Amino acid sequence: MTDPIILTDIDENGVATVTINRPDVHNAFNEHVISALDNAFKSLGDNEAVRVIVITGAGKSFSAGADLNWMKAAAEFSREENIADANGLSGMLATLNFCPKPTIALVNGAAFGGGVGLVSCCDIAIAVGGAKFSLSEVKLGLTPATISPYVIAAIGERAARRYFLTAERFDGLEAKRIGLVHETAPSIEEASALVDGLVTTMLANAPEAQAEAKDLIFAVSGKEITDDLRADTARRIAERRASVEAKEGLTAFLEKRRPKWSIG
Known part of the structure; x- marks a missing residue:
């Protein structure tokens, strides 16, 4: 029996690790990987x-x-088959991007094309400094179409206009400079330690509030500040103030204890 292409492990603190398990082809995507990732992200999000x-x-x-x-096989598909195939990748990226749980990319090595898309869809990205990145599609006569909304949101239009067109390779330090990753580390052990620290920090916070805070970013980012937007943000904080989590958080603060959701 072959090894599963996606490994999922959930520890006792509720930290899920999703590992793309195709090392022989550098964890490249095909339709099976995309479907398995989509299912994993949906299941973990729920x-x-x-x-x-x-x-x-x-x-x-x-x-x-x-x-x-x-x-290569997709090049022989009909237009309808190609659209359906591309929608599979687009759907998986959207599932990850809008997942209600905090997501962290631990970039242990090369991330090209769709791999950069995965990184861009995560809330936080930590990379080994020597990891190589490339938006390599134009080298193959393609474009980074399905990943583009997420990559441009991460690195901005200016950097995209360089790297979408040149397909240059760049390292973790440049990835940090342009906003693709938040931190770099000299080794995978040190990168993993940074991830562990972030996980510990997030486990001290209220999970429902985190999900709502993430949704708030999508609701507000890039929007004009209108009466409707202000009304929406006022409604959101009013409802959150009355939530069970908020009442527990305030009570715990006043009683000088950790709230019930805090782990570690």
């Missing part, structure tokens, strides 16, 4: 026991993006 999701790759690479054999 699982009340899960507090944080960490995404990484097996072996020396994070993800090389699209499997070239899969892309």
Whole structure:
């Protein structure tokens, strides 16, 4: 029996680790990987026991993006088949991007094409400094279409206008400079330690409030400040103030104890 292409582990604190498990092809995507990732992200997002999701790759690479054999086969698809296939990838990225749980990419090695898309969809990204990144699609006569909303949100239009067109490779330090990753570390051990620290920090926070805070970003980002937007933000804080979590958080603060959701 072959190993599963996606490994999912949930520890006693509700920290889920999702590992793309195709090291022999640098964790490249095909339709099976995309479907398995989509199912994993949906399942973990719905699982009340899960507090944080960490995404990484097996072996020396994070993800090389699209499997070239899969892309070669797709070139022979009908237009309708190609649209359906592309919608599968687009749907998986959206599932990850809008997952209600905090998500962290642990970029252990190369991230190309769709791998950069995965990183961009995560709330936080930590990379080994020597990891290589590339939006390599134009080298193959393609474009980074399905990942573009998330990558541009992460790195901005100016950096996208360089890296979408040049397909240059860049390292973790440049990835940090342009906003693709938040922190870099010299080794995978030190990168993992940074992730562990972030996980510990997030496990001290209210999980429902985290989910609502994430949704708030999507509701507000890039929007004009209108009466409707102000009304929506006022409604959100009013409802949150009356929530069970908020009452517990305030009570715990006044009683000088940790709130019930805090782990660690």
